[in-house]
Amino acid sequence: MTVGMRASDDAVRTAVDAAYRDAWGQVVATLIGLTGDWDLAEDCAQDAFAAALATWRRDGIPNNPGAWLTTTARNRATDRLRRDATGRAKLRQLAVFVREEPSIEEIPDERLRLIFTCCHPALPFEARVALTLRTLTGLSTGEIARAFLTAESAMAQRLVRAKRKISEAGIPYRVPPAELLPQRLAAVLAVLYLIFNEGYDEHDETRALAAEAIHLARVLTRLMPTEPEPRGLLALMLLNEARRATRTDDGVLVPLEHQDRAQWDRGLIDEGVAVLDDAISMRRGGPYQVQAAIAACHDTAADVGNTDWPQIARLYNELLRLAPSPVVELNRAVAVAMAESIPAGLALVDGLVESGRLEKYHLLYATRADLLRRDGRKDEARAAYEQALGLAPTEAERRYLTGRIGEL
Amino acid sequence: MKYVLLICDDESKSPSNEELDADPVHQAWLADLDRRGGRLYGARLRPIADATSVRVRKGETLVSDGPYAETKDFVGGIVVIDCADLDEAIVIAAGHPYAQWGGVEIRPLWE
Numbered sequence: 001m002t003v004g005m006r007a008s009d010d011a012v013r014t015a016v017d018a019a020y021r022d023a024w025g026q027v028v029a030t031l032i033g034l035t036g037d038w039d040l041a042e043d044c045a046q047d048a049f050a051a052a053l054a055t056w057r058r059d060g061i062p063n064n065p066g067a068w069l070t071t072t073a074r075n076r077a078t079d080r081l082r083r084d085a086t087g088r089a090k091l092r093q094l095a096v097f098v099r100e101e102p103s104i105e106e107i108p109d110e111r112l113r114l115i116f117t118c119c120h121p122a123l124p125f126e127a128r129v130a131l132t133l134r135t136l137t138g139l140s141t142g143e144i145a146r147a148f149l150t151a152e153s154a155m156a157q158r159l160v161r162a163k164r165k166i167s168e169a170g171i172p173y174r175v176p177p178a179e180l181l182p183q184r185l186a187a188v189l190a191v192l193y194l195i196f197n198e199g200y201d202e203h204d205e206t207r208a209l210a211a212e213a214i215h216l217a218r219v220l221t222r223l224m225p226t227e228p229e230p231r232g233l234l235a236l237m238l239l240n241e242a243r244r245a246t247r248t249d250d251g252v253l254v255p256l257e258h259q260d261r262a263q264w265d266r267g268l269i270d271e272g273v274a275v276l277d278d279a280i281s282m283r284r285g286g287p288y289q290v291q292a293a294i295a296a297c298h299d300t301a302a303d304v305g306n307t308d309w310p311q312i313a314r315l316y317n318e319l320l321r322l323a324p325s326p327v328v329e330l331n332r333a334v335a336v337a338m339a340e341s342i343p344a345g346l347a348l349v350d351g352l353v354e355s356g357r358l359e360k361y362h363l364l365y366a367t368r369a370d371l372l373r374r375d376g377r378k379d380e381a382r383a384a385y386e387q388a389l390g391l392a393p394t395e396a397e398r399r400y401l402t403g404r405i406g407e408l
Numbered sequence: 409m410k411y412v413l414l415i416c417d418d419e420s421k422s423p424s425n426e427e428l429d430a431d432p433v434h435q436a437w438l439a440d441l442d443r444r445g446g447r448l449y450g451a452r453l454r455p456i457a458d459a460t461s462v463r464v465r466k467g468e469t470l471v472s473d474g475p476y477a478e479t480k481d482f483v484g485g486i487v488v489i490d491c492a493d494l495d496e497a498i499v500i501a502a503g504h505p506y507a508q509w510g511g512v513e514i515r516p517l518w519e
Contacts, residue, residue: 122494169516170409172493180495 007061015061016052023066024049024138025219027073029110032135032173035077035090038163042135044080048073111136112175112223115216119188120171127162128191134159136219137212147198147209185224189233189288192216196237210244213237221275231279232288238272239295241265253400255370257304269299287323290315309339326357330367342375362391366401373408382408410448410517411497415485417510419455428452433505440503441489444496450487481510488517 007015027048031041048069062068081087118131130148133139139147145155165171176184192213199209217234224230246259276292294315301307316332329352337345349368358364369384382405389401428434441447456475463470475482484506491497494514501512 120494122498169514170411170493170497172495176495 006058007056009057012053012056012061015056015065016049019052019065019069020049020138021215023069025111025114025136026066026109027070028135028138029114030070031073031077032114033110034074035081036167036173038135038166040077040080041073044073044076045069045138047076051076109223111219113173115188115220115223116175116184117166117171117173119184119191120166121184121187122169122171123162123165124158125191125194127158128187129194130155130158131162132191132216133195133209133212136216139208139212143208185227185229188220189229192220193233193236193288196240210237210241214241226282228279228282228284229286229288231275231282232286232290232292235272235276235279235292236288236295238268238275239292239299242268242272242299248396251396251399252403253394253396255400256298261303264299269296272296273300285318285322287319290319290322294319304338307338309335313339326352326355327361327363330358330361330364334367334371337371337374342371346371346375360391362388362393362397364388365391366397369404373404378408409493409497410488410490410519411494412515412517413487413489413497413501413504414483414513414515415487415504415506415510416481416483416513417506418481419484421509422455425452428505431505433503433508437500437503437505441487441500444491444500446489446491446496446500448488448490450485452485453483455484456482483513484510 024045027045028041031044032038035041051072052065052069056062078091081091114135115132118135119128123131126148130144133144133147134141141156141159142152145152148155150158166173175181195209195216196213199211199213214234214237217230217237220230221234242265243256243259245265246261246263247254272292273296276289276296279289279292294312297308297312297315313332313335316328316335319328320332330349333345333348333352335345336348346368349364349371352358352364353368365384365388369381369388372378372381372384385401385405385408389398389405392398392401423431438447459473459475461472461474461476463472487504489497489500491500494516497514501507501514504512506512
């Protein structure tokens with residue numbers, strides 16, 4: 001299994017890091033599938049990665065690091081279960097996995113079962129997010145806590161409670177059957193998108209969360225090759241990520257129209273568009289595909305003036321039909337303002353203000369302010385920018401809005 | 409797995425036992441549960457007007473009228489079921505007529 005040569009410390013460290021990225025979720029998923037014990041699975045995966053550092057230095061880096069790690073973790077689990085009576089009873093039930101050593105290529109990829117179980121709707125939403133990150137990407141509890149601005153002890157508690165509920169409430173470890181799949185898949189996609197957006201915000205400087213979300217979306221598209229929406233989500237993430245570098249300048253938010261498009265990542269845009277085309281060719285639409293199509297309109301336009309606003313307005317209409325929400329209505333209002341006329345867009349925004357549904361949402365007022373400014377209604381624009389400023393959650397947005405007020 | 413389904417609503421509807429027995433949704437639900445072999449026990453509870461709550465504090469027994477918790481929905485019946493896992497319990501709970509206007513709380517038995 002190994003190439004049988006000692007490997008340098010650097011080479012081993014690089015190989016273990018790469019394996020951690022690619023194989024952590026798979027090792028944990030396989031071990032949960034075999035033992036049904038989430039804590040044991042995580043502990044043994046951790047042990048296997050620690051063992052890899054020492055063993056690979058001595059024996060060389062194996063040809064298939066993921067397989068080596070899975071086998072090692074599985075053996076570790078067997079040893080630990082042998083130590084006590086309940087464990088031995090469990091091992092007898094799991095005779096298959098003690099008796100033989102299946103060739104590692106035969107071990108199926110269990111990550112899909114793991115993703116669906118982590119994102120089960122009977123778990124609190126925050127717990128789904130934390131559990132997905134912990135078990136599938138191997139981010140430590142401390143790293144997850146920092147990413148969500150939560151105390152590590154609280155995050156640890158959240159993970160413990162979630163795992164306990166899975167076992168005590170009988171949440172099945174499986175990919176849901178066809179009749180449950182659309183709803184459950186939507187729940188999985190929502191978790192991945194939240195992780196991405198959390199990472200897209202300013203406080204994730206290391207980009208860890210956005211990178212993990214894209215990685216998980218890629219895994220999901222490989223594991224569900226016939227489902228279009230995971231592809232739609234991956235495309236959406238890639239098309240947003242492509243613009244990330246230009247979203248702020250020196251800590252000030254830069255709106256789409258002023259972003260330096262030459263700096264957008266062409267590679268990500270091309271990949272995003274290709275993934276989206278793939279999804280659309282399956283001819284089953286969905287909200288992530290529509291959102292990705294809107295992002296693609298922006299990403300492939302030379303500038304704001306050359307953006308296909310009528311198409312974007314149509315796509316928002318479609319999105320409203322698939323996934324109605326006041327935020328989507330607000331975005332549609334902008335597209336209508338650009339495609340038809342500012343007053344037409346303003347009328348839609350004013351309708352939203354009157355409905356009171358986005359009362360606390362700073363972008364409602366920022367959008368209204370922006371349209372009023374374009375319409376030459378300076379005093380009203382200033383008042384609306386000030387409303388937005390009072391509600392804006394990030395420093396970058398507050399700086400941007402302050403700048404706007406100054407320009408009026 | 410064994411679960412208790414707590415059948416809840418706000419008691420504004422209060423169908424009689426006869427009405428409930430005649431409800432085609434309720435009949436279909438019972439038939440489905442029996443087909444799954446999952447019905448261990450079931451009972452309807454009298455309304456909260458007949459409820460009494462007991463608490464013991466500092467050795468003193470405190471008795472009050474009404475349900476324990478001041479919530480919008482109250483437990484109106486309990487069903488003990490045995491089924492494969494939470495997903496099956498969710499399917500069973502969703503078939504109960506009260507799920508359409510009240511709600512069903514699924515609680516695993518502590519065994």
